[in-house]
Every structure is written in structure tokens, then in C-alpha cells.
Amino acid sequence: MTSSTRRLDPDRAARVTLSRVGEPGDPRLTGLVAELGALTVLAALREQGARGQLRDDHAARLERVDPGAELERAARLGIRFVTPDDEEWPPALDDLAHAPCLHERGGPPMGLWVKGPARLADLAERSVAVVGSRSATTYGASVAAEIGAALGEAGHTVVSGAAFGIDQAAHRGALAVEGPTVAVLACGVDRAYPAAHRELLDYIADVGAVVSEAAPGCAPTRIRFLARNRLIAALSRGTVVVEAAIRSGALNTANWAAGLSRALMGVPGPVTSAPSAGVHQLIRGRGALLVTNGAEVLEAVAPAGEHTVPLQHEPPQARDLLTPEQRQVLDAVPLRRGAVTAKIAHTAGLAPQRVEDALSTLHAAGLVERSDGRWRLAAGPRLAVAPVG
């Protein structure tokens, strides 16, 4: 179903035009479109003779846009334009209308340019953003890949950028287990940025989806990365920051996740590690949930009870199952040279009769042994779990 085979819907045409002329996430446009509709806003921009900052900013670009031709050109590259009228539109993106702006960027996009076979709404239904620093360590990359793989195996989509470091590691972890992934770009989806990730992006476009708010051909500018980050946060149920220095772009994504009331998670690193400092700040100051593996991420984003992680603990030891009184007696039993019950009772500060009872229980558990009427600690491993009465 390409644009050339159906009559171009005026609202769709207006959104294509606005996507081409407006900067991604410019809140002046996204706000007006959310309130008045794309057609009205476009008409106002085109009004002859009228002046105003918004019109002046866009006048030059507006002259040269032909939405039909735009869509046709995109279709030839295997790119489609998804608007809120489409079934494929992920409803989660509408939450952006209610989230506060960051860095003067915000609001739902005009539409999304999408390359890839997967239906965007399906991908976004169960999805987690895995983001972090480009200058990640091997530790961060390894954890990101592990989380990506765990999410992929559970059928959750990994949403991320396409940068070096955490982004690519998360994608590759998911792709390795044939999990769905979405790469959200700051440039047009026909471009590969960074160029070294051409193969990765082609692969994602083959099995998942490569998505951008910027029209095909657009360059990745700094401000577009900030706008892009809000889409990563909005397209997912929660955001995991794996490694981020104090001034990392990943923290911007985290702020969007917080602004959208999505789950915010952080993977800790060594406290001395600069690439983890931003994450630690998120956990300390912004209440991000500390997660250490994919299972814990799933527990945080999945519907209650679907992916619960059992609490970890060491295998119980025989001593753990003793009553305080029995432990008190055990502590009083000598290691090598045995002692008689009365002596142990004296050391433990307990009545001999109760010590007698405790010792027989300890004896049954194999913790103490008796020879010639004297008690001492049993030799050998004390790791076995024994029933204690």
C-alpha cells in the first residue's frame, strides 16, 4: 500500500509537508497541530501576505515541497510515512502531547518515516528503550547486549538509537536471538549515521524497523538528536540507561522517560567509572530503578506478575535454620577438645536442661559430635542443609 496507488489524503499531505519543512519536535508546530490539526496549521503558514515568526521561519522551505512526490520518492526507497490516522500508529506517541518540553523540543511528531517490515504499533506495544553512552566500556556493551537478548527472548522490542557503544550492543543482543528491534534515527532513515553502522541499520530494516521523524535525506544535527530522544522514550514502556557519563545524551532520553511517566531504570557500574556516573546520579537523584540484568528489566515493564524475578539468596546453611537459643549453645561448644554439658551450659549462660535439649538437636543436625560424654563441633563441611527440630 504505497502512496502512489491511492489518492493522497489532504491531512496526510499536510503532515508530509510539515514534516519536510518543520524541524523535528519543534513545539510551536507540534503544539499547534495537536490543537488545530495539520491542515489548518499548514493553511495558516501558507497565508499570502501574512507575517509572523513561524511563517518567516518556514517560508523558504515551504516553497519547494511536493508531498506526493515526497511520498513516491520515499516509497521507491522502501520507506513509508505513518500518521496518527494509520492503524500502525503507536498510541503511545500521543502521550507526548501531555509531556513537558525539554530543550524546546516536544509534542507528538507530524508522522514517522519508517523502513522495515514490522508494524510499528505492534513493536511499540511491548518494548523497552535500552540507551547509553557512545563511549561505553566493554562492561556496558556486554550488559546492554545481555539485556537486549533477554528482552528479545521474552518477545519485547528493543528501542534504541544507532550509535556506537550501548545502542548497537543492545540491538545486536536482541538481533542475535531474533528479537524485534527498532532503531530511531535523528537523520533520514535512508541515511546511515554513523556510516560504520550501515550493515546494522540494513539488518534492522530487514527484520524490524528503522524510524525517524526527519524526512528522508535530512542530516543528523545536534538538535535533532534531542528531538529523537523523546521518540525513543515515548515508543517504549520503560527506558534502561546502561552507561552514561554526567553529560551524556542518554540522560536526555531518561528525562523524557520521566516526563512521560514511563519506567526509568539504570544499570550501575563501578563507582569509580566515569561512564557510569550519570546512571548513578539517575538512581540517586531521580529515583531510577536499579536493574542488573534483563530479567529485572522485564519485571519492571511487564504487566504485574508476568515476569517476576525470585529474590536471590545464598543456599541456606544448617546454621541458618537454628533458633537463637540453639545458636547460643552452638557458639559455646568448643572446636577441638570437647566439653561436658555443664561446662557448655555455663559458657552459654543457659540452664543445663535446655542446653541438653539443644545439644541433642544439634547432634541430630550433624553440627556437634559426642565422645566420652564430651561435646565438640563436628568436623567436615557444614554446608549441608539438615532438618533441625
Added chain:
Amino acid sequence: MWASTRTVSLQGAVGHVVDVQVDVSQGQIATNLVGRADASINEARDRCRAAIENSDYRWPTSRRITILLSPADLPKRGPHFDLAIAVGVLAAGDVEFPPGALDDVVLIGELTLDGRLRCVPGVLPMAMSASARGINRVIVPEPQINEAALVPGVEAYGARSLRQVVALLTGAEVVPEAPPVEPPTGQLLLSWRGEARLEDVDLVDVLGMEDARFALEVAATGGHHMLLTGPKGAGKTTLAERLPTILPDLSPEESLELTAIHSLCGALPSATPVLTRPPFRAPHHSASRAGILGGGSGRVRPGEVSKAHLGVLFLDEFPLLPSDVVEALRQPLESGEITIARGDEDATYPAAGMLVLAANPCPCGEYHPYRRDNRCTCGEVKRREYRRKLSGPIADRIDITRFVEPVKKHELRDKLARPESSAAVLARVTRARQRQRARYDGTPWRLNAHVPGPLLRESWPLDEAATQRLDKEVYGGQLTRRGATRVHRLSWSVADLRGLAKPGLDELEVALRLRSATPLDLAMIGGAA
């Protein structure tokens, strides 16, 4: 009558040219051998006598024979003195040699009772020391002719019997027939050879582990010692075995050096004796002290540390090694050679291989601090004891420490992974080693890991910012002085890999992390990993 012949006595890897002087004169009938000869040389009297008689020569039975091995104060070992003694006795007796025929030739070989020659260990180092003394003609048992001929400028002659040697020395036109000499090594009874397996390994088989792969590359570049820790089956051995595949071929003089050591063990194949590839030795942790460090009864034989000279010595499960062996490893780690001191004899062998230590996290190898499926059965005390062996004096002498994690399922299936082949890494290592060779031209050093600290700081410092940062680490107590030197050397190796004129802050940072077992940044490894 009096005559003098020459041979070589070895003390460790040091050879001395020895004169064998024989005097045959009137007097009480006796055969005396003087000059600190060991038991095997003393037995030479009987071997030589029988060999001479059975070669249809005459042993001067009714005379007094004095044999002096000179210099007299040098202890001498080995059966290879036979040939020089026998020829000396003949020359002092009734065989006429042309004048000067015995002056500039070294005679090496053991004799059998019927006058044939037998192979002896150490022919190559003997030929090397003869050549160093300006004696360039060497007569050796026939199968060892290739070994002796490895030394540039040396004319090696192979002989099968005493009669052939005499014919050679007298310039006889007809060389008498003799049955061929047995090759030096015993015949291998099994067709399976574990080493053959190592010929096919390649880094391309190693998935993931970018961090450890990079560490391996840096280690290969500068010849740095390395410690790999990680649970059982994580791939520590897999990595270590591939280290030789990224080491360049030995230079002619290096290969001579290494071949000389292996010649002392008597273990060279006679057809292709010269070793051109860096060796890989992996003794089991139950190997004896003498086996690993050198020694043994009688002659002081080179141990595994010396056999791995210029290559890789891999000690798996290193904390299980006896602690006296571990302690004794300190010297080779620091100085690249090992001295085995005995009552009357010090033997020093080169031992400048790269040491790769591998250690499990605990004796059973299952311990993992963060795993929920932790199957370790060791007690905490046992674990602590085991870990204590990792730290201590050896750890301070290790340049690179890496934690190796088992490859994860998703890494095995990563379709976008493109592991590099050994050949690609080898090309980079070779370039980086050429830079070192050029830099250290005119010094005895070839690799960053071997350059002494004071000289390094003096002649090849880090750049200003990096020096300040390193000093800060030392004053802050995070590094010892020795540690700082090691980090300094490592920084150079990273800079050489990157083709930089001088190590800067980033190279220092990589070095600090490699040393402190801290994960590297992906960008440090090469970005697109």
C-alpha cells in the same frame, strides 16, 4: 709426545672452549684425567680406549697418559669430550696429523666402544661459542651437521666414526665407510601429537571477548606478561593458545638463540633443526620445580621457562603451582633470565618469554560473585587462600590482568559479529614491533616489556600530561613504582599499536585499565567493535 685438541664445555647457555691436552710419556703405567671432569667424562677413558683399539689404532698401553682439560678450574660435564680425547691420544701417540690440523677445529661427539660416534645434546650452543672464539670449523656426529651449520660462518663436518674423523683431519683421500649414526631423539611411538592441534588455531574462532582480544594484542606487541581470570570454561586457554598466532616469526638471531636452548635439551629434529616460530609451552601445574625452572640431576637442563624463551609460557590454574615455584618465577619475570645455582656451578638460561597465567576464581572453578546459579562448593576460607596466591609478589610483576567471562548465547549467535583473523592482528603487531625495533636500535632491547624503567623514563618518557597523571597515581598510592614502570611500558605498546610518536593521556588510560583489570572503553579497542 704431546698433543692438544679442542672442544666446548657448556655451563648453562654459556660455552667455554676447552683445550684437551694429552701427554704420552715414559713412567708408571696409568691413564690420568685431570681438570674437574664429571663422571661421564671420567668414563671417557674406557670408551676411548675401546673405540681406539676397535678402530684398528693402538692405545699406548705401556705408557703413562695424562689428559688435562684446560682451563683446569672450570667444571666440565658431558660425554661429548670423547672425540677430542680420543683424537688427542692418537695425535700424542702414533697417528701423524698435518701441522696445525688440530688447532682451529672443535671436536664434538660421544664414542661407542666400536669407534662410532653418537649424538650429544647442545651442539648448536657449542658451535656458537666456538664461532664466538674465532674457531669456525666444527666436527660433529653426522645427524647434527645441520644444527651446527645454523651458526653463520661455521663450517660443519659430519662424521660417523673415529676413523672418518681421523681421515677428515689428516686430509685422507678415501674416507672409510661406517654405518649411519642414530638420530639424536628417540623415535616417537605415537602418531598423535598434541602440538599439531595448535597449528590450526586462529583468533577468528574467538567470539565476543573484544576486551581480552585487545589485551592479547597489546601483550603480543610489547611482550607483556598477562593474567587471565575467569570461571572454568570461560576461554582462558583458548585465548592463550592463540597468542603465538599473533607473534611475528623470530629473527635469525632470535631463532638461533631459541634453537640453542632447545638443543641443550637434545630435542631438535635432525632434518629441520631450526625453530623459527615463537614457542608455546603449557606445563601442567603438577610439573616439578626443575621441570618448570630448569635443573635436574647431573647437567642443569633448561626448564619450561627457558624453552618458552621468546614465546609464550602458559601456566593454567596457576594458584595450584607449588609456592616455591611461584616465588622462583619472580626472577625471570623481572629480568628475562633464570639462574640455577648449584654448589659448584651456576647455570643461567634466557627466559624472556611472555608469561600467561590463568586462574579460576576458586579451586572448583565455579564461583561467580554475581551469578544466581553459583555452583561453587568451596568454602570462603579456601577461596580466600586461593585468591591470596593471585596477589602478592607475582601480581605486581604482571602487566595485564583481564577477567574473562564465558561467551554468552547471544554472542554465539550474533550475525553482525566479524571476529578478526590472527593474520589481521599479526599484521598490526608486526608493524608495532617494527616501531619498537627502530626506537630501541643500538640498545640490547627489542620489546617494550624488556626496557629497564630508569632508561625508559629518561629516554622515552610519556607526554607531559600523561607523566603528570601517572605521577599522581603513584603519589596517590594507587600504583607502586614498579607498577608505574609497567604501566609506562604498556602505554608505549598501545602507542605503537596506534602508530603514535609518543604515548599520551589516552594511551596511559588504556594501560592503567589493562593493569587494574578494569573494562576498557569500546573506543579504546578500535571503535567499531
